[in-house]
Amino acid sequence: MKFLFRFVVWMCLFLANTAVAQHTNHVHTLLVNPEQNTLLMGTHHGLLESRDDGKTWRKRKLEGALAGTDFMAMVAHPKKSGVIYAGGHDLGVVKSQNGGFSWEKAANGLPTLDIHGVTIDPTNPSRLYAWAVGHGLFRSENDALLWSRVDDGPENPHVTFLSSVNISTGMGGIFLYAATAAGLFRSPDCF
């Protein structure tokens, strides 16, 4: 009887871990949402959530206007609880106002759905940046309602992550960091 009980427990753990492994294959990004006590994981196959610090995961059933499921980047609004922006290979930029349960398009002005980085200016959260693959760096000044091209971005175009960092440039702005296939680049955002 004891052996049977152990076998059942072992099988349950094995199946649970297999399910996690299937869901968490090809991880792109993590985001902590302290207001909802949730850890979000963006993957090649959608968005997962954990409510126990990453021990167990379940796939989120997403609502709204999503062109795809490949979440490459997520960033939370530093002042508005529940507001999250995301971008991905087939997503463009999308915005959630309820912690990532439902999403709306926020890609007006972007030339492609293939977005590898999204970041928000911590000193001016209405300003966002996005990295559009093959098209360069884009900026929005109005909460992602409209995007405009800035420039070609870092010399290595394989950008994997974009981050607006509150470090003064000494020229009235802050720095934008880009993680790439050839190291980390930074640029003053006063372009």
Added chain:
Amino acid sequence: MGGLPTSRTMNGFVVNPENPKIMFVAMRDGLLKSTDAGASWKRVGTEIKNLAAVAINPKRPNEMYISSIDGKIYISADAGMKWKNQQ
């Protein structure tokens, strides 16, 4: 940016919201930390490789998470010095 392998892909990047000069990059080689806005880097949690992502709790910046490419999650309560496997 001293100490940062420039020939390797950076998969994740995060900044401490209370002190933005403290930043981390997640790479296949592991996790690297800078305390001088990226001028120099050193490895932390050196036993963990193949990292895909790194995150920080904006309310409690000492609480951090990393994920391996295949979805193994690790948590740190001391700003990345020690890590615990969550699975």
